[in-house]
Amino acid sequence: MSEPTAPPETAASRPDSTRTGPGRLLVAVYALFALSASARAVVQIATKFGHAPVAYLLSAFAAVVYILATVTLAIGNPTARRIAVLSCSVEFAGVLAVGTWSLIDRATFPDATVWSGYGSGYGFVPLVLPVFGLLWLRHWARRARTRRVIVPQATDAGEAAEIPHTSL
Amino acid sequence: MNGAVPTTIIVAGLALAGYALLMTALNRRVGLGLLVALGVLEILLLVLIGIIVARLVTGGRPAGLATLIGYLIAMPIVPVVAGLWGAMERSRWGPAVIAVAGLVAAVLMVRLHEIWPAIRV
Numbered sequence: 001m002s003e004p005t006a007p008p009e010t011a012a013s014r015p016d017s018t019r020t021g022p023g024r025l026l027v028a029v030y031a032l033f034a035l036s037a038s039a040r041a042v043v044q045i046a047t048k049f050g051h052a053p054v055a056y057l058l059s060a061f062a063a064v065v066y067i068l069a070t071v072t073l074a075i076g077n078p079t080a081r082r083i084a085v086l087s088c089s090v091e092f093a094g095v096l097a098v099g100t101w102s103l104i105d106r107a108t109f110p111d112a113t114v115w116s117g118y119g120s121g122y123g124f125v126p127l128v129l130p131v132f133g134l135l136w137l138r139h140w141a142r143r144a145r146t147r148r149v150i151v152p153q154a155t156d157a158g159e160a161a162e163i164p165h166t167s168l
Numbered sequence: 169m170n171g172a173v174p175t176t177i178i179v180a181g182l183a184l185a186g187y188a189l190l191m192t193a194l195n196r197r198v199g200l201g202l203l204v205a206l207g208v209l210e211i212l213l214l215v216l217i218g219i220i221v222a223r224l225v226t227g228g229r230p231a232g233l234a235t236l237i238g239y240l241i242a243m244p245i246v247p248v249v250a251g252l253w254g255a256m257e258r259s260r261w262g263p264a265v266i267a268v269a270g271l272v273a274a275v276l277m278v279r280l281h282e283i284w285p286a287i288r289v
Contacts (some may be wrong), residue, residue: 004196004197004199005194005195005196005197020257020259020261021257021259021261022261023261024253024254024256024257024259024261024262024264024265025261025264025265025268027253028250028253028254028265028268029268031249032246032268032272035242036242039238039242043232043234043235043238046234047234
């Protein structure tokens, strides 16, 4: 069975938000981690909080960061993009810090968090995800700057004034 | 429980991921073929959920019951959401979303076995 060929990148079909194009995949993977980290945190905290409180609170923190990144990347306006940069940065710092901490001080982590061992329990996706997130947001920040230079009267919200976009 | 259904889901999930990634490589967007394949995966997951629920009802109890119930809720949602989200995309990145759903289904089977070894793979 053949699938329809993607239309050429015309004005109507080019990616017009952080949630389209590669962002579609990024938001999907973020949503997946938001779901799994939240579910994990809820189950851990509700059923056996005393067993590994630090690990479970970090799971909950990771869940909040993933939810924030998912929602802001899906919205994609300038304010949301700023919050997304912050969430992805915190996420990256969190993976590195918790990953290192979990290797040095195993006693604090009798049970794993999403970020334990740099996300080794999740195929290291938690380690690379914020990097792709930040690269994608930088791409959008640059694009917004270019647009302001070419169309000085366009505001951040004036998505209608976009210049043709071919770099994807 | 024999491992026929989980094993079939792993094979189907990986096959779907391969098919979807091929569509991404060929610069195709989501079409009927991918959605049908995703539907087949969804049906297999629903069959497995039926088998697991039947086992729970007849008295089987895994150690991590709460986690298992979370998986039973999440499992059928993933392909549906991936299908909707992927079909909204008018570029090669739509099939990439569906590839994730296929990989997730395969990984979930391994995790299910860890939660409840009675679910063989």
